[in-house]
Each structure stands twice: as structure tokens, then as C-alpha cells.
Amino acid sequence: MAMSSDAAETTLLSTAADGLRARVEPRWVEVADAVVSKVLATDKPSWPVLAQQADERTGAGLVHVGDRVLIAYLRDSIDPVPDCEVVTIQVHTSGDVCTGIVITLAVRYGTGLLPLADQVRKQAERRLGQLLGPTVPAVRVRDMHVHVADVTRHDPKL
Amino acid sequence: MVDVQTSELPAVRSDSVLTRRGALGDRAAFAELVGRHGNALYRYAVRMLDGEHHAAEDAIQEALTKAWLHLDGFRGDSSVRTWLFRLVANECIDARRARRPRAVDDGALSRVTADPSWQPEAVAAADDLTAALDLALHELPWRQRASWLLREIEGLSYEEIAEVLGTTVTVVRGQLHRARSSLAVRMRQWR
Numbered sequence: 372m373a374m375s376s377d378a379a380e381t382t383l384l385s386t387a388a389d390g391l392r393a394r395v396e397p398r399w400v401e402v403a404d405a406v407v408s409k410v411l412a413t414d415k416p417s418w419p420v421l422a423q424q425a426d427e428r429t430g431a432g433l434v435h436v437g438d439r440v441l442i443a444y445l446r447d448s449i450d451p452v453p454d455c456e457v458v459t460i461q462v463h464t465s466g467d468v469c470t471g472i473v474i475t476l477a478v479r480y481g482t483g484l485l486p487l488a489d490q491v492r493k494q495a496e497r498r499l500g501q502l503l504g505p506t507v508p509a510v511r512v513r514d515m516h517v518h519v520a521d522v523t524r525h526d527p528k529l
Numbered sequence: 530m531v532d533v534q535t536s537e538l539p540a541v542r543s544d545s546v547l548t549r550r551g552a553l554g555d556r557a558a559f560a561e562l563v564g565r566h567g568n569a570l571y572r573y574a575v576r577m578l579d580g581e582h583h584a585a586e587d588a589i590q591e592a593l594t595k596a597w598l599h600l601d602g603f604r605g606d607s608s609v610r611t612w613l614f615r616l617v618a619n620e621c622i623d624a625r626r627a628r629r630p631r632a633v634d635d636g637a638l639s640r641v642t643a644d645p646s647w648q649p650e651a652v653a654a655a656d657d658l659t660a661a662l663d664l665a666l667h668e669l670p671w672r673q674r675a676s677w678l679l680r681e682i683e684g685l686s687y688e689e690i691a692e693v694l695g696t697t698v699t700v701v702r703g704q705l706h707r708a709r710s711s712l713a714v715r716m717r718q719w720r
Binding site (some may be wrong): 377381382383384387388389390392394395396398399400402403407409410411415416439440442443446456457458459462498526527528529 | 543555
């Protein structure tokens with residue numbers, strides 16, 4: 372039986388659409404890496420966090436670290452902790468002095484939350500000490516809040 | 530037959546995890562997200578900008594820069610793919626406005642059923658059916674073109690298309706109906 376005209380057009384259009392959908396854009400393949408590099412070279416606005424006070428005796432000036440740098444390194448430090456994934460990290464400041472960190476996590480169902488929170492806090496405190504040095508006042512474990520925002524049945528890192 | 534254990538397959542991270550990590554400064558995660566959706570975004574942009582590759586590259590770069598800067602503001606109300614398409618669609622609209630400041634009445638254009646400049650033999654000489662479709666798409670008004678591409682090629686739902694184009698589902702349905710009719714006419718000429 373001959374195919375109706377409308378059905379033939381629909382098939383033709385559908386075949387053409389399949390071809391377009393399957394197509395890898397050659398120009399995108401050429402420029403993708405360059406485009407991504409340019410995008411990632413764009414600086415995100417960042418809030419300065421004091422890492423070193425000025426010292427008149429030694430002539431040392433202030434040293435600040437951007438809060439986005441802290442966030443990126445803190446995430447990196449928590450990454451190896453299994454069965455959890457960082458959702459957000461907030462750096463609290465008073466002026467430019469770090470006063471606390473809030474880490475929000477997604478956790479795999481069945482994980483012991485308190486030991487996990489302790490592990491995350493310790494990792495974060497260690498990394499914060501490396502980045503900011505001995506802060507005054509010190510940002511200690513009690514100033515770091517770990518908030519479990521989500522519980523997943525699968526690996527929250529995926 | 531080779532039996533591949535699931536556990537041996539490389540883990541694939543979801544878009545939401547990559548977005549979350551990108552918001553926390555993970556550049557590799559953002560690059561992975563772009564690697565996953567970049568081809569589709571580019572495919573859309575270059576067709577909305579009448580095949581102008583440089584304009585499409587600029588639009589993609591601007592859109593991705595905005596995505597990179599505002600990832601931490603993405604609340605997940607839509608999928609990240611839909612959000613990226615919206616950013617690209619907005620850049621395409623801006624580029625089209627800059628190029629052709631006069632508004633075009635979609636309705637008036639869609640009433641034109643036969644374009645006297647249409648040359649079936651020229652289309653027949655095109656490399657393949659996909660090239661013919663590209664030519665047909667270029668003749669559609671941009672809202673129809675956008676709706677058709679997002680639905681038929683990128684597989685977005687009507688609601689997602691409405692969000693990307695900043696319009697309503699009813700309008701999307703209308704645009705899609707007209708786009709399908711116009712493309713059917715064009716493809717009939719190609720056949």
C-alpha cells in the first residue's frame with residue numbers, strides 16, 4: 372500500500388530531525404576547549420577574608436584570601452570523606468575576619484551522622500588553618516556547623 | 530559476549546552534582562557539564578542565528594560565563610539543562626536584536642505559505658536531508674524555529690520550552706503547530 376503524502380512528509384521530517392539530533396557540530400568540537408577556558412578564566416566576585424594581620428614590627432602587611440578560594444579548598448578537603456557530598460559552604464565574617472563556617476551536606480542513607488559531621492569538621496578545620504593560619508579569634512570546631520540537608524539512597528557524589 | 534560488571538563502569542555524576550560542585554568552585558565539574566550539553570547548546574544557537582558560527586560562539590560564551598558566575602544562585606527549580614538553554618536563548622535574542630532591531634510579526638510571517646525565492650533544486654543539491662532541514666529551519670520565524678528545535682531536537686517538554694522562551698505553554702503549542710506545518714510544506718518541496 373502506498374504511503375499517504377502526509378505520512379511521507381512526516382517520515383521525511385522525522386528522518387531529517389534524527390540526523391540533526393545525532394549530529395556532532397564540527398565547529399563546536401573545534402572551539403569547545405577554548406570557549407570553556409575563557410569562561411573559566413572569568414573571576415567570580417569574592418569577599419576578602421583576613422589571613423594575616425599587619426605587623427608594624429616586621430613591616431608585614433595585611434593578607435586576605437577570597438571567600439570563594441576558601442570555599443573551593445574546603446570542598447576539596449571534604450571530598451575524600453565517603454558517603455557525603457558538600458551542598459553549600461558559607462563563610463561567615465565580621466568585617467573581614469572569619470567567624471565561622473557552615474557546611475551543608477547530602478548524606479547517604481544509613482550513614483552515622485555524628486561521626487561523619489565530626490570528620491567533616493576536622494577536615495575543614497585543618498584546611499582552614501592551612502589557608503588562614505592562626506586566626507584571631509580562632510575559628511575552632513565549635514564555630515563550624517555541619518548541616519545535613521539531604522539524605523540519599525544512592526551515593527550522593529553521583 | 531563480554532560481561533561488564535556495573536561496578537567496573539566509570540561513575541557518571543549527575544547534572545545536579547556537577548552544578549553543585551561548579552557552584553563551589555570546581556572548574557572540572559563545570560567543564561564536564563559543558564562537555565555534556567555544549568553540543569546541543571551550540572546546535573541550537575547556530576540555527577537561531579542563521580548559521581553564523583561566530584555569533585553562535587559569542588552567544589555560547591556569554592551564556593556560559595553567566596552560568597559560571599551565577600551557578601550558586603541556581604536553585605534547581607528547573608533542570609540545569611533547561612536553565613542553560615534559557616541563558617543561550619536570551620543571548621541569541623540579544624544578538625538578533627543587535628543585528629536586526631525591527632520586531633518581526635510571527636503571525637504575519639507564518640501566513641506566507643509559499644516563498645517565491647524557495648528553490649527546491651538548490652535544496653536537492655544540498656549534501657543531505659539534514660542540510661535541507663537546516664535550510665527549511667532558516668525560513669521559519671524565530672519563535673517557531675526555537676520551539677521546534679527545543680521540542681523535536683532537544684526533547685524539552687512544552688513547559689520547559691515555555692520557560693526557556695519566556696512564554697506560555699499555549700503559545701508554545703501554537704508555535705509548534707505552525708512550525709510543523711511550515712516544515713512539512715518545505716520538506717514536500719524537497720521530496
